Amino acid sequence: MKLIHYISRRYLIYSILILLIAIPVFYFSLQYLMLKSLDENMNHQKTWIKKQLKTTIPNNFISFENSIIVRPSNNSQVFDSLYSQPVFIPDDNETVMHRILLSNTIVNGKPYEIRIQKSMIEDEDLLNSILVLQLVLVILLLTGLMIINFQLSKKLWKPFNDIVDKLNLYRVDRNKDEQFIPTNIEEFKNLGNSIKELIKRNRKLYKVQKEFTENASHELQTPIAIMQSKVELLMQTSPITQEQADLIEDISTAGNRMQRLNRTLLLLTKIENDQFPDTEKIQIKNVIQKLLNQYEEPAEQKNIQWKTELDNDIEITANPILIDILIGNILSNAIRHSENGHLISIKISQHRLIISNPADKKLDEKELFQRFKKQTENTHSIGLGLEMSKKICELYQYQIQYHFVHNQHLFSIIFN
Incomplete structure (x- = not known):
């Protein structure tokens, strides 16, 4: 009201x-x-x-x-x-x-x-x-x-409504000073000045955080790449014992995990700062078909079958990279939690995408979408996939839900 x-x-x-x-x-x-x-x-x-x-x-x-x-x-x-x-x-x-x-x-x-x-x-x-x-x-x-x-009242509250409208359109990454309607009302004048100061501080903090994230990511990528290169060269040297080979493989695995973690954290920061402004119309059916082709190899390794019900379709307006990450994380999560020979079901129903796979026990819903909270001992998982999916849904005001029904992990994305 x-x-x-x-x-x-x-x-x-x-x-x-x-x-x-x-x-x-x-x-x-x-x-x-x-x-x-x-x-x-x-x-x-x-x-x-x-x-x-x-x-x-x-x-x-x-x-x-x-x-x-x-x-x-x-x-x-x-x-x-x-x-x-x-x-x-x-x-x-x-x-x-x-x-x-x-x-x-x-x-x-x-x-x-x-x-x-x-x-x-x-x-x-x-x-x-x-x-x-x-x-x-x-x-x-x-x-x-x-x-x-x-x-x-309508005339008196016009400056306030102008402030609210401009705050709704405000983007922290846009270097533009907001100008509000001049007013003689002292309270609205103070509110406008306070918001201008807040915008300046937020822009400054955003710039510092953005520069730190980019610099940290860039500076980390170089030593990680050098370490990976040296590890590969070390693996090619001889003679090499089995114990040394195992240690080198552990170092290589840790390096790969560090590289994925660095990329994922950088991506999470960009999502939280809304650095994906470009949007376009996307057909969810096309995204799923593309992702199924990408995950064909890991699915074949575990002899996983796909059951798709894509008769309906959902059209949304969003950044295509983020939608690929959103649906891809849930699909990869379903593959990771499925045993050999399991059947993964994908269904589009009205404004809802449902992905389900067989399971023995229910996941912990309290920690499911939290950062670095893994539901499995799988070393290839860094515990950020579902948290990233949650952030993308919050960005576009979608809903992501988890249910455990008839020994099935069931993830739903509701596109409003």
């Missing part, structure tokens, strides 16, 4: 709650004040009638539609009663709510009943009109405030 929507929604909820509380309170308060004013007016009329009764008879009080009735009473008790009651009006042929004051009083020693009634329809109409007017004004005010708040 965007911040502007998050804030605006809370303003809206708060305003609606206040509106739901305020309008009924206003309505009943106004109704109470109107009834109070009406009751006071009728009480004034009652007082005036009592004064007039001292000098005149009840028949002299004539009112329209019997709104005032004064007549002798059989009740000698003095009391006043105020209530609301619907009254039928013959001339209008309708029933209208009235406010009624019923008073029993004694004037000149004689009891009288005074009944004063006043229609509440005018007050109700006035009350409803005021309520509707208030509701319209509140809605207009609320709508206007929300529009102003949204537009103002």
Whole structure:
């Protein structure tokens, strides 16, 4: 959820709650004040009638539609009663709510009943009109405030959105100073300056790390190549004992492993630094067929058979070198963990590539994709293949999964 929507929604909820509380309170308060004013007016009329009764008879009080009735009473008790009651009006042929004051009083020693009634329809109409007017004004005010708040917030947050957009496109290997939209907001200005300083430090650290990695790799390649060359020359000398030959072979194996390790670590560093920006459309089916041809010789050495289900295909956009490494590492891992005569299955299903091979026990999932964590005692493995595959999947936001089902190692790559 965007911040502007998050804030605006809370303003809206708060305003609606206040509106739901305020309008009924206003309505009943106004109704109470109107009834109070009406009751006071009728009480004034009652007082005036009592004064007039001292000098005149009840028949002299004539009112329209019997709104005032004064007549002798059989009740000698003095009391006043105020209530609301619907009254039928013959001339209008309708029933209208009235406010009624019923008073029993004694004037000149004689009891009288005074009944004063006043229609509440005018007050109700006035009350409803005021309520509707208030509701319209509140809605207009609320709508206007929300529009102003949204537009103002959108304008105020524009520098922040610009910073986020440029950070999404930021590449540490691109030597370009980011320029953000100028703003008078102190917080956004400080944020922009802090990010500029962070970018400069990251670029400097990246440059140092890149130079160190390249120099280290280059400097290591030369002595490793010299060592391998000297070992080969040493193997050609004579006489040579069996013990010496075994030692020389161990040195050669270690040199080859060191050379592979150097190349792999350099490749991992390049992947982590996103140094493979070139991408193109790739058909996974074509990649698999090419890799099967490359791994034909090691597969024949272990008499391994391939079972392929490549009727479907997946098209992705990525760096072809990295995709070859990603799928190739899993295929070589399947060959390494398979016994002689095993069957390796390769299947493409929707957006998923599944590679499985028979196995006796489950691999340790906690250490499966960790660096230098080998699941086998095979000396040819350097423990970086699956970790590299994991890094490639993270780079392109793919998912790599491992399951052990029916004595089968099952690796899945989900291409989003």
